[in-house]
Amino acid sequence: MAAITLPRPTRPARFGIPLRDTLALVAAVAGPLAVAGLLVPFRTHVAGANLALILVVVVVAVAANGHRGAGALAALSSAIWFDFFLTRPYEHFTISSSDDITTAALLLAARARHLKVVTVTDAGHLALIHETAQLAQRATSADAVVEHVRRELTGLLHLDGCRFEYGSLLGHPPQLGQDGEVTTAHGRWDVERRGWPQAEIELRTVGNGHYYGRFMLRPGSGVVVPLQARLVAGTIAGQVGAALADVGAGAVTEN
Structure with missing residues (x-):
């Protein structure tokens, strides 16, 4: 008589959240913090829009591997740590430049469907959005x-x-x-x-x-x-x- 193989029981997700989504939520909080910290040595001679571009890539990566909430959380985390580490005055939750305010707003907008706006291997797209936002503020x-x-x-x-x-x-x-x-x-x-x-x-x-x-x-x-x-x-x-x-x-x- 042939042996019958029963399927292995699947391990339930802790607290009802799939492991992949749990890891995405952790990455949404910790990823932008880690990347922003790594960018600190470059903040005085690299444009804020280019630093933000790197953080948006993190947001896209988190959103692609988790649920929508993880993407939104990553966008919020990126905007917070962009403000703290990469805009003047440094190490304060205060933005003094209108250009940096615009960039932080773009980071917050980089979620859900609009993550695709900068699918963000194209720096020219982010630069165009940033340039137009600056013109709209100053014109x-x-x-x-x-x-x-x-x-x-x-x-x-x-x-x-x-x-x-x-x-x-x-x-x-x-x-x-x-x-x-x-x-x-x-x-x-x-x-x-x-x-x-x-x-x-x-x-x-x-x-x-x-x-x-x-x-x-x-x-x-x-x-x-x-x-x-x-x-x-x-x-x-x-x-x-x-x-x-x-x-x-x-x-x-x-x-």
Whole structure:
């Protein structure tokens, strides 16, 4: 008679949390602290945005190997230790530079789906977000931010053309969302498989929950733009919305 092999009992996760997620939570707290400490010798001659880039890589690694809460915790831990170790005044929980405030905010934003914004082997993406955020803070005219983002979108998304429309929404063109996905009247459009829709695509600008206008994107033919670039596009379009909200531009209701 053949022997019957019974499956080995699995060891239950302690406190109901899988071991992998437990380790991810530990890494979310300890990883950014350790990496920030290792970066201390470089803080006086390496730009804060580049130091933050390394910490965002840690956030991405934690989020990829744990649950969403671990990614959020890693982002918070990174922002805290970036402030403490890598911004002036050093070893204090105080940020004196507006540039460093922007960078810390980006670290906090680097979680969940938006981790992909900087999937972060591309330092140019983080630099673009940082540069646009600085301009949005300092520009005396929101039009300057609009024009900057219009030029950047053209190159980032390999567009044949791009313009900005203030005010009310007209028609129902395909839409590029903040999550990097494109939707049409018939549902989600698979950009990776099909390329851009052969029509103008809108990218809306929203600030403080209000709609201010939209970029109209004229895509290049035969171009497939990766999700990371599309997420960056949504992020810098959002910074235009914030700039328009700051100057009190007229908001309208989204349809």
